[in-house]
Each structure stands twice: as C-alpha cells, then as structure tokens.
Amino acid sequence: MGRKEKKDKDHKDDVCWLSVHGGVAALLLCIAVFALLVRVAVSIHPYSGAGDPPKYGDYEAQRHWMEITLNTPAKEWYRNSTINDLTYWGLDYPPLTAYQSYVHGLFLRFFHPDSVALFTSRGHESPIGKLLMRWTVLSSDVIVFFPAALYFIIVFYTGRRDNCKEDIAWHLAIILLNPCLILIDHGHFQFNCISLGFTIGAVAAIFSKHELVASVLFSLALNHKQMSAYFALAFFSHLLGKCLRRQKPFLEVLKLGLVVLGTFIITWWPYLYSVDAFMQVLSRLTPFERGIYEDYVANFWCTTSIIIKWKRLFTTQLLQLLSFNATILAALPSMVQQIRYPSNQGFLYALLNISFAFYLFSFQVHEKSILLPLLPASLLAVEEPHLFGWLTYYALLSMYPLLLRDHLILPYVSLLALFILFNYSPIRRQGRKERGFLSVWKVLLITLLLSCSLVLHLIYLMLKPPERYPFLFDAMIMLLCFSQFVLLAAYTNVKQWKFMSHSTSIEKEKKIL
Template structure:
C-alpha cells in the first residue's frame, strides 16, 4: 500500500484515495474503471444540457450550426465542393478527417430523420431531437477514441500502481476545459486530442510506426495538432539514432507519414486547384494575427504596439513564425538529443504552449492543446498542473459567459480541484504556496468584481458602448449574437459589409445598408453620459483596430450607439 501512496503532498487529501481504499477493502477494485467511466459520462451529459455556441441566436448561430452544417454538406455534395460550397455560411475549414467524420455523423443522422441534414433547408435547425443527436455524436466519439486512450495511457504509465493509475484517470477525464468546450460550447476537440494520446501511447510502448499513423490522424482532424509536431518529430528522430535499426525505422516513419496524409487527401489529389483550395481553407492566413482577445503574446503587445497597423499581413506571418521557432528550438533540440518518455511529455507542453503564445491566428480554445500534456503530468507536477488548468479556464471565461455556461464553469472547476486536493492544500514550499494563493485570489477578486460591480462603459468598434475591456471582435460577436442592440443616428453606413450587416439580429438590411430605430428607447442619461465620456478616445482607437474601413470622412464621423440588452 505504501508504495502506491502519492509522493506529492498536494494529492494526500484527494477524496479519490479513500474511495479506492473502500473498493480494495471490499475486494471490488475491478469496478473502479466502470465507476470512473460512468461518472465521466454523467458529467458530460450534464454539461450537454446547457446552451451551446449560437444557441437560439439567428441568423448565423455559432459553432453548433457549423458542425451541423458540415454534416449537411459532406452528406449531399461531392468531394470537390466540400471546401468551396457557400463559404459565407460556415464554410468547411478543417482537414479531411473532420469532413469524413462529419459525413459519417450526417449519414447516421439522416437515417433517423433526413430533415436534420437537408441541404440548405436545415440551416439553423434546433429541434430537440436533432440537438439530442448532435450531443450524442460528441459523447459517442469521445467514448470511442479519447476515453479509451486515457485509460490506456494511465495503464501504460502506472501499471499495477492502482492509486496513481485511477487517480490520474479521473483527473484527466474530468479536466474541465475540454469538457466545457466540447460538450458545452460544442466541438470535437477530443478526437484530435484522442488521436494524439493514442500516438503517445504507441510511442511509449515502442510502436513508433503505429504512433506516426495516429499522429497523422490527429493532424488530419484538426490542423492545430501541428502544435505538437516539433516535439513528435524531435522524439522520433532521436529514437532513430538510439534504436538498433534506426535507419529502417526512419524509412518506415517516412512511408507511414506519406501514406497516411496521401490517404486522407486522396479525393483531392487529382486536381491541384482542389488541393490548393483545401490548403487555403485549412490555413486561413487572411484572418489576421490573432482572433478575438486571446491570452497570447501578440494580443498582449497590441495594448501598447499596434502590430497589425505597423506591419503587413506577410510581415506578421514571418514574425510569428520566427518567434515560434525560436521558442520551440531549445526544447526540440534537447529532446532529440536525449529522447525519453518523461522529456517527451514536457516537450509537448513546451512546444504547444510556444505555438499558443507566439504563432499566427490563435483562438482562445487553442489552450486545450498545451492542456492535454500538462494534465497528463498531473501526478508528476500537481501544483503546476492545477495552476495551469485553473488559469486556462479563467482565460476562457469570456467565451463561456457569452454562451451562458457560467454555472458549469464554476461547478467543473470546483469539482476538479476538489478531486485533486479535497480543498486542503498542504504545500511545504512557502514561496510556491504564496504565489498560488495570490494568483487564485486575483482570479476570485476579478470574478467578484465582474459579478457585482458595474464596469464603466467604453466605446469600441463603430462606436459600440460595451463593458470596459471587451475587444472589438468580441463586441461584434456580442452584437451578432443578439447581446447588444444597435441604432444608427442619421444615414446608414453604405460601406458596412453586407456579410456583417446581414448578421445583425436587430434592424433591417437593405442593399447593404443597416438602418434601425427600435433601439432608441434603450438609452438613458447614465449610458449617454458614459458614452460622451469615452467616445472620442476609444472610438477612434477602435475604428483603427476594426477591419471595417469607412468610405469617406463623413461616414467615419457618423454616430452608431449600442446598449447592452
């Protein structure tokens, strides 16, 4: 028993330990995997009962509609049109394995009810039955790929040390960020992460070629798996030098990669134009340096230095590429020279976090990639892992709040931290303890302020009155999802893009012009006073940050006001 006790004091108070001891005393330890699996499924289905991205927010809805739409187009259209069909309505922008998965889900769903995925006619469908099916596809996909990979990883790493094995399994499966994004927000990130974890399992058991197949599957499902590529490449290259038949292994790995990627892209290999369109959709350079307000270096620098105004798009691509390479190079070289299982996990954290901090076009959900290897190290680095998980969750709070996932946010964080520590922190390092408490205290203070204090208003975008600190793209997202009202005092903005104006829930769209008057009564003296206070400085800065450009000086000076509903 003593040899299985955790060596790290943070885990000493975990409630998982007495639960496992109870099973041992009753000779029912064999039920532990079943209990863990059922508990993990209950948590996922509980989160699935909450709203999702774009819930009841026409006309464009959100990521839920994007996933449903991909099932629709892959089911009804030939391969050549998958990446070209009506790109303004959630055009497919993930690699082919995502498309194949969408086709399979759409095929199964259409057998149940063809109306769920009728071409064009099913856009925005939110019937109770279709939502149940869509939620089921996420749960079943995770049950088939990600969850078995977690069990296999913990078995490979900890063997018969049942306390460590099952504790790690629980903490990995109940990591809150992935659950909230996939089962709340609605995505299939667990498939990319599951394929990656199967690759790790294969590497750890010296099945390197099989691991290469799985990693190519991860890349073929979501291009963000490239965050792991430097560590994977360095680890496998290092193994080619340390293995007895290293040269033959190198050839096998090369053939496995070429065969896997060739198989994934096979339907488009007959036309360079079609293949180029797939690559263009998968790597959308035109979107810009970063998306929304994400906790990476470029977004932080933008507060002081407006790189997107100073540098061209090509220059920002080169800058982000150079800084990312410089950040990952030491880790990759070290791992390649001294490949080992433990170094590989740490390298996965370092390289994926480097991509998150420095690479081009990062979304806040990209934090899920460094979170996977960090969570795999939960028994080795419990304090650091806990801090990482909680910080990642905090960074995604604005996204989750917009989608009415605040209650699941707090419940899943509390559940995971309780399972890790029992809310009894026993750290011997005073500096580490003080730092951890200080950071968590700041998180708590921010949440209390956000909940009970009314933030000052600030004008962003085209003069939109929003809470202080909300960025231009976040403002647009709130507007398009119906969380803001908008009114034009004067003539409409003639050069306001039709694609944007058509999404605005309030008002009307006529020939690309947005005109509305029904939100005038939303104003009051308090709001107008704040509008006047912040308008001049903030509106000019926000107009410079926005992608929209006025056609003339007069249009730039027109006033557009919005009030949070």
C-alpha cells in the first residue's frame, strides 16, 4: 500500500469513527462546554500575586511579557536593558512563549491599551485588564488543549474492539477536567495548556502513525516551555525503537532529525544572527543560579535535604552533575524498554515514567512540574484509573500550600470534589482488574494515608507552625507526597516492562508516513 493510500485510509478511519460514534459527538461537545465553564468559574477567583506589590506574581509575569514583546523588538526580549529590566520578571521561557505573549499583547492592546503600556502598566490590575488576561488563557485552552485532547480520544479509540460510549466520554472528561491543570492555569495563572496540548497532539500523531507531524508538535511544545523536555527522552526512545525496525533506519532517523531541526530553526530564527544572541536566550532558559530546588517541592532533593544539606555540602556545578546522572539513571529502564519493544501502550508508560524521573531527580523543579507526569497518567486513565486517581489526589496535595497562598481554597475543594465524582463515576465501566474486593490490609493502608492527608489539609489551614520551624507543615506535606510519587513511579516502571510482546504491529511498519 502506497503512502497516499495509507494516509487516505487513516483519514477514512477517523471519519468512520465519527460516523459510527455519531451519538458520542454531542456528549463530547457537552463535556467540552462543561469543562470550559468550570475554567470560567475558577477564573473569577484570585491569582498569583493579586494585589501584592512590588513584584506581584505569575499573573504579572505573563502580563509583563506581553508588555515587553509588544513594545520592544524581538532581539531585545531576552536582553537586559533600560527598557527591559530582566530583574523584573524577565522572560525565561523559549521563543514560542514570547510569540504567544506578543499575540496576546495585541489582543489586550486592541481592547485596553493601558494594560500593556510600556512601564506604566506594571502591576496593572483593572477589572477589564484581568478579564482580558483570563480570556487569553481560556482561548489558549479552546484553540490548543481541547482539540488535542479530542484528537487523542479519536485516535485512541479508533479500531478498538471494546469501545464503549461511557468510556469514551469519561476519558475525555478526565483529561479536560484535570483539577491540577485548571487550578494552575485558570487560578494561579499560567499557560501550561499550550505546551501540554502540543504534547497530547504529538502523542496522538504517533498513535495515528504520523511521526513527522508528531515531531513538529513536540518541537513546538519544547519551544513553548523547556519543561516539556521531561517527555523528550520518551519520544526519542520510542521513535528510535520504531525506526530501527524499518528497512532504512538511518534514513528514517534522518527524516525525523531534519523535521525537528527545521522546526527549531524557524522558531529561533530571530536569535540565530549571532552566537551571543543565541547564548543570551539559552542562558535565560537555564537559571542554575536559583539552586537545585525552590520552596518545598515533593522531589528527592528537597525531601532528603531534611537530612542531607545538599546546598551547603555541594557546589551548584556538582549538584547539576548529580541531578543529571540521577535523572538519566531513573529514566534509563523506560528508554531501553521502548527502544527494544516500542508499542503505543508502552510509550504512554514511558512518558509517565520518564517525566516522573525528571520530576523526582532533575535540577530546579517547581511544585507545578507535577503537571507533566499527570498528563500521560490522564491518557492512561482508562487502563489505570486507580493509579490516576491516587496520583491526582497527591499532586493536588503537593500544590496545596501554593494554592492556599493564592487564596484558591474554594476552587481547590470544589475541583477535588468534582474530580472524585468523575473519577469514580458509575458511568465508567469496571475493568477486570477492578473487580473483586481489596484486601483488608490495602483498605487499611489507603484509609490511613487518606486520613493523614486530610489532617495535613486541616493543620495547614487552621494552625500556625512553630516559630522555630516555620515550614514544618510544608515539609510534612512534601514527605507524604514524595512517598506516594516514589511508590507510583516504581509500580509504573515495573508495569512498562510487561509490554514486551505488543510491538508486532510496529515491527511490520516499513517507513514513516
């Protein structure tokens, strides 16, 4: 079958899926509208740094980037100057974020020029300005994240024999109603939906055998937020494993490499006129001077710092080396598995395991970085509903101190309740692994862990920590969440290696479509 015939067949498969599941279309639309309304409801609450001068918070950072990209030439966006003071929320994301800020800045300037005026707009918090800023995130979700999620659902369920209307609807709802993503993007205020949307699109493109499209989409994700590198080794190992099983592996790898290189060149073009300009941007993306961690994040370095004072005992350079080696070692089993036995299901586990490795061991991790392992976990939710529910619950808990500082306790509790309602909804079919009863010991352990987390919620909300240990409650939350993340990562790493006989369809492929 020729390349054109295969593409036509894939297109017909998608059309057939929509035709056969025509009754599902209205339900999926209702879910998307509901997910959008939930985002709108969260957006009326406070945001990071609201009314808190002089630097405010992430909301002001995003607004300031719109101001800078709109009022200065591209070559000045990452360079310190009298116009662009990098100490005041200097741009520290790749060029695609800068272009996105520019487009959103045009939108704000059209309706409310004062909100992005150079210098005078610092700390701008007018009602119309806040409304327009919230619209930029909502529109990003609708334009990027929602279509990507729908694309994945269509591809994931095309050709499956056990399709069920309830499962399809539930799966889309779980992806779109991720409480952590909604609270960070529409409460705290960020644009994670763009890079995560590109990543979902790339995964769906791989599932539909469009690896070149996947390479473009994932390159865009990397060029929007450098934290998308959490997924890079999974994409690399999976695509390499597939290429090695084809008739001309070198040519296949070369095609992918050229597509990635071309995407990066186009994105970085304004900064390729000199080595100095390129390095200036690169230096802004790697803030090693901030240390191996900030605040209290539930990863290895921060958790073990209670016993081992990493920052005191080791230089920043040595910590960079240690974290790099630890991350690679933790990611290596998943990479090897996908190179040897590439499969779609194994790829999703690799995305989860490798992003977990980065979250637990890499340099300069933030609380919000847990959104990255959560993404592949949501794509695996039908296969691993309990794992996804457990991870989401503790991911939320790990961000609880941050969200409480943003005065987002009401949407936090509301979205947690909504998530529990959807995740354990009776419309979802019970998988074979879920049938039967949990052992008494498992029930007791789960009850104990949930009780501890509920107590920590109340303690953090109602009590003041001792003056000698002002971050005691943060550390307790961090320890509990870290323990759960390690257990979940160990389980999913073992689970991934069970997919050693599911690559037969991939081995039959001859070349990239």
